[in-house]
Amino acid sequence: MSFDGIVTRAVTHDLQQKLPTGRIVKIHQPFKTDLVITVRARGKNHTLFLSANPSFARFHLTNEKFDNPQEPPMFCMLLRKHLEGSFVEKVEQHGLERIVTFSIVGKNELGDVSKKTLIIELMGRHSNILFVNNDDNKIIDSIKHIPPSLSSYRTVLPGHEYKEPPYLDKLNPLEVSLEEVTRKLYFNQGKLDKQLLNTFSGLSPQIIQEMMKRAKLVNQETLPLAFMETLEPVKNHDYTPQIIGESESFSVINLTHKKGTVQTFSTVHEMLDRYFHGKADRDRVKQQANDLEKFLRNELNKNKKKIKKLEITLKDADKAQKQQRFGELLTAHMHLIKSGDNEIEVVDYYDPEQKAVTIPLEPRKSPAENAQLYFKRYHKLKNSVAVVQEQIVKTEEEIVYLEQVIQQVETASPRDIEEIREELSEEGYIKKRVQKKQKKKVDKPVLDHYVSAEGLDIYVGKNNKQNEYLTNRFARQSDTWLHTKDIPGSHVVIRGDQFSNETLLEAANLAAYFSKSRQSSQVPVDYTLVRHVKKPSGAKPGYVIYEQQNTLYVTPNENLVLELRNRKGTVKK
Incomplete structure (x- = not known):
């Protein structure tokens, strides 16, 4: 993970161009530590994602779709009360730190001008999102509460004065000269990477490794020059958003010390959307479904x-x-x-x-x-x-x-986990959870929807309840059904009977991706018409038999899956 001060600067700079004067029209809190704010600016809706997730803290514009809880959390309702209809005045970063403030102007109940600040602090497990009143600098509320028993430095609770996190008196690397960099480093003491990390703010170990690589033979002449050279595009806001290699490191500048295929993006938001796709969901699912x-x-x-x-x-x-x-x-x-x-x-x-x-x-x-x-x-x-x-x-x-x-379970979203629990309860594997408040019964499972290159709708079942609904109720007899051959996976249906081989391969890619063989190559996928797919009497949920199938082989491609998911199309039902 390398969401450092440099990436924060790149995201902030782009938001400074897009959000000011924009009106906040929607606020959602899909998860405990995440906010989704829709800002209408210059005739376009921008979806701003803010996360204080301890493992994946970040902020950027997103194209992701989120399932919102039936009852919004208290923090979300508070923000709606104060911020919906207000305008984003400016977006600012504190030096090169991972702290960003959104200055917001609106009107209170009396019609008077009211200024508030939404602050996101990206500090690993200490990350937080705070809502502060400008008049008295008091915290109205925060997504995480920090009582005095947890922090001797500052208290983060409603009514307390907002105090910035400690900066440890580090220097802003974008404001120092070549001579100052040379003076601040003690070459005889060694451990120059740690010296850089402890002296300058906003630098991640990844950026420091890049400086060391560019310096080649590290000494008091080469390292300061490499330092200035590495940060030059950052000073000029000349960013190259990219994801590098199988380990999927991301950066907004070129990294010469990283090996692997480089995937570039037109904006830093696209890069972050792609990098974090599914990661936080899988982390939440792992916590929710560990038992x-x-x-x-x-x-x-x-x-x-x-x-x-x-x-x-x-x-x-x-x-x-x-x-x-x-x-x-x-x-x-x-x-x-x-x-x-x-x-x-x-x-x-x-x-x-x-x-x-x-x-x-x-x-x-x-x-x-x-x-x-x-x-x-x-x-x-x-x-x-x-x-x-x-x-x-x-x-x-x-x-x-x-x-x-x-x-x-391994490929489920948080929403899917509840359906899986319900199924296992119905099958007698686990006891049914006692719910304090009866949830509104959902009649139909929600299917994942994708659109092929030629505009056809493709649907995917992520668990057995969705699979049964998709194959036995939703799909038409003339639709095409796909499933990995002899491998656990999702049911996939192509809507309609007229499509090209390209659409068939795209649907097969979805079937392979949402299967046990996601990380394999040349995965066999069977396809046949829905009319040839049957569920045997007494069979377990999701189990079917089929005939008159053909088989093709595909290698799962996550980039293609995201492209199919994000493509706009008309849902034909």
Whole structure:
């Protein structure tokens, strides 16, 4: 993560061009630490995303769509009361720190001019969003409350005076000269990267690594020059937003020390949207569904162990014929058995070579009882074969179902997790959660909607409830249905019966991306008409069988998925 002071400067500079004089028309708080503010400026709506997420704190314009809670949180309602209808006056960054203020002008209940400030502080787990009254510099409220027991430096609670975070007296690297940089560094002490980090504000380890790389042979001449050269485009607001390599580092300037494919973007907002796509959601899902995933994996392991035991039992059942043979041989040679014998050696009449075979005996049982014992074992093993085979089939189906649900949890949104919990409750895996307040029942699951290059609608089910609704109720018989071949994944439907091979490949890419093989290449995807897809009677949710399918192979491409998602189109229902 490299949302440093330089990236903050790039985002702030762009917002300074777009938001001032813009009117705040909507405010939402989709998650506990996130705000979404719609600003109408210069005839266009701008969606501003502010996040105090401890792992993914950031702010930028976004094209992402968010699911809002049925009841907005108190902080959201407070902002709506004070800010909706107000105007953004200016956007400012504090030096090169990761602190940005949005100055907002509106009118209070009496019609008088009212000035407020919305402040976002990007400080890792200490990140916060604060709403401050300009007249007395008092905190009206904040997205996170910090009582005195948690911080001896400052209290962040309604009614308390706003106090800026400590800056540690660092220098603004954009305001120093070459000579000042040289004077501030002690080359004989070593650890120059830490010296740079502790002396200058807004610099991340990533930017410092770039300075060291450009300096090559680091000394008191080369490093200050590399320092000034690296920051020159930042001073001039000459940014090159990019994501680099498989590790997906992002930057607003060229990084020569990073290896890998460089993906450039026209704006810093597009870059951040792309980089953070799904990351915060997966983090939230991991927190919300940690217990659920652990339970599912335990159940999966139990069933895999059960399969092994059943297979051992089945192998033992194969010995049934041997038990029958011993019983019949004992019956034929009963006159040779003496009381108290532990075993008897007899000619095996069933062996083509008529070899002798030794049969163990129970000394306390009579010859007839020994024969009956073998016949009982034979019948028991014979009858168990059908039962064991049936249990193996059921356990294998259980494993397929659990693997499917685990895959759905891994790719789920926070909204999807509740549907998965509900399904597992209905199937008897977990107890139903007791809710204090009854939520409004949603009749239809919400499907993910994508639009192909030629304008056709493609729908994706992210869990079994959505899959069943999509395939069995929403889709038409003439629509095309797709699913990864023998791999847990989502149901995908192309709306309509007239489309090109390009649309088919795009839909197949979605099926591969939302499957267990997301990170694989050349993933097999089956496709057929919806009329050829059926759910067997009594089958678990989401399970279907299909016929008359064809198979194609695609490599999942997240960039294509985002392109299909963001493309505007007419939803045809």
